[in-house]
Amino acid sequence: TTDIRPNDNMSLPDSVIETNRPIRIENFSNHYRVMSADSDFRFSEEFEELKHVGREQPCTAADLPCNRPKNRFTNILPYDHSRFKLQPVDDEEGSDYINANYVPGHNSPREFIVTQGPLHSTRDDFWRMCWESNSRAIIMLTRCVEKGREKCDHYWPYDTMPVYYGDISVQILNETRYPDWNISEFMVCRGDTQRVIRHFHFTTWPDFGVPNPPHTLVRFVRAFREKVAPDQRPIVVHCSAGVGRSGTFICLDRIIQQISVSDYVDIFGIVYAMRKERVWMVQTEQQYICIHQCLLTVLEGKELTGAP
Numbered sequence: 001t002t003d004i005r006p007n008d009n010m011s012l013p014d015s016v017i018e019t020n021r022p023i024r025i026e027n028f029s030n031h032y033r034v035m036s037a038d039s040d041f042r043f044s045e046e047f048e049e050l051k052h053v054g055r056e057q058p059c060t061a062a063d064l065p066c067n068r069p070k071n072r073f074t075n076i077l078p079y080d081h082s083r084f085k086l087q088p089v090d091d092e093e094g095s096d097y098i099n100a101n102y103v104p105g106h107n108s109p110r111e112f113i114v115t116q117g118p119l120h121s122t123r124d125d126f127w128r129m130c131w132e133s134n135s136r137a138i139i140m141l142t143r144c145v146e147k148g149r150e151k152c153d154h155y156w157p158y159d160t161m162p163v164y165y166g167d168i169s170v171q172i173l174n175e176t177r178y179p180d181w182n183i184s185e186f187m188v189c190r191g192d193t194q195r196v197i198r199h200f201h202f203t204t205w206p207d208f209g210v211p212n213p214p215h216t217l218v219r220f221v222r223a224f225r226e227k228v229a230p231d232q233r234p235i236v237v238h239c240s241a242g243v244g245r246s247g248t249f250i251c252l253d254r255i256i257q258q259i260s261v262s263d264y265v266d267i268f269g270i271v272y273a274m275r276k277e278r279v280w281m282v283q284t285e286q287q288y289i290c291i292h293q294c295l296l297t298v299l300e301g302k303e304l305t306g307a308p
């Protein structure tokens with residue numbers, strides 16, 4: 001039977017196709033047309049092949065009785081091998097634990113620290129993670145409350161007075177509001193050391209959904225990258241569970257950089273690699289398709305138009 005792969009991976013061995021499916025950028029528009037035909041039939045097939053990636057890996061720290069209350073969702077637990085470890089406090093069991101994983105980006109294997117939306121009871125741990133990882137930016141992709149449900153604690157001050165979270169003080173220096181996101185700078189201090197951490201808060205992305213229109217997300221990634229160039233310090237990314245919207249954002253950030261240095265783009269491979277580090281990264285098929293739609297708007301130069 002002829003192989004009817006919808007892209008040009010004819011020369012790759014099966015084992016590589018299982019983890020990578022690079023598409024030649026000049027063929028991407030046709031690839032999207034083939035994948036989305038018959039009610040997204042091939043997108044559904046491809047997304048289904050990602051279902052079990054990484055799921056065999058242990059989450060023993062997350063499952064310790066002392067750590068269970070630190071998880072927002074009982075079924076969204078960080079894999080041991082990639083979890084971020086806080087500096088332990090004396091012999092306090094579980095004091096190194098936070099629901100967060102290192103996830104690779106375009107620029108380094110530990111470019112991102114992806115975490116759940118802090119709980120009120122874990123927000124001090126969240127600021128310890130931001131401090132101890134030497135992070136210089138936080139990407140927030142959820143509102144604190146959506147449809148009457150708490151999705152994330154309001155873990156930063158409500159006004160310009162400094163607030164202590166454990167032994168870390170946070171003070172808002174400035175905030176700029178846009179239709180779909182807010183950008184703030186926080187002065188963060190621990191002891192005699194102070195740092196500025198930028199906060200990029202996307203405010204119109206419904207949980208389990210996609211931004212509308214998709215290119216709003218492209219503009220948000222551009223706004224972020226205008227202020228945060230690649231360097232060695234990690235970027236903290238969170239939504240509510242820290243899997244769906246966070247994975248979608250990171251994948252788009254990666255492919256926008258990938259197309260500037262390569263003739264190929266590999267969305268399947270990026271999601272595969274992310275799911276080896278954190279469960280359910282890019283949670284829904286619509287989010288997976290949205291990534292492709294965002295890339296189409298970039299390649300067709302439509303990200304800046306009002307076109308739907």
Ligand SMILES: CCc1ccc(NS(=O)(=O)O)cc1
Pocket residue numbers: 073076142207208239240241242243244245246283
């Ligand atoms: C069922 C747990 C769960 C809740 C919310 C989400 N969405 S999110 O990862 O985009 O915040 C994903 C999973």
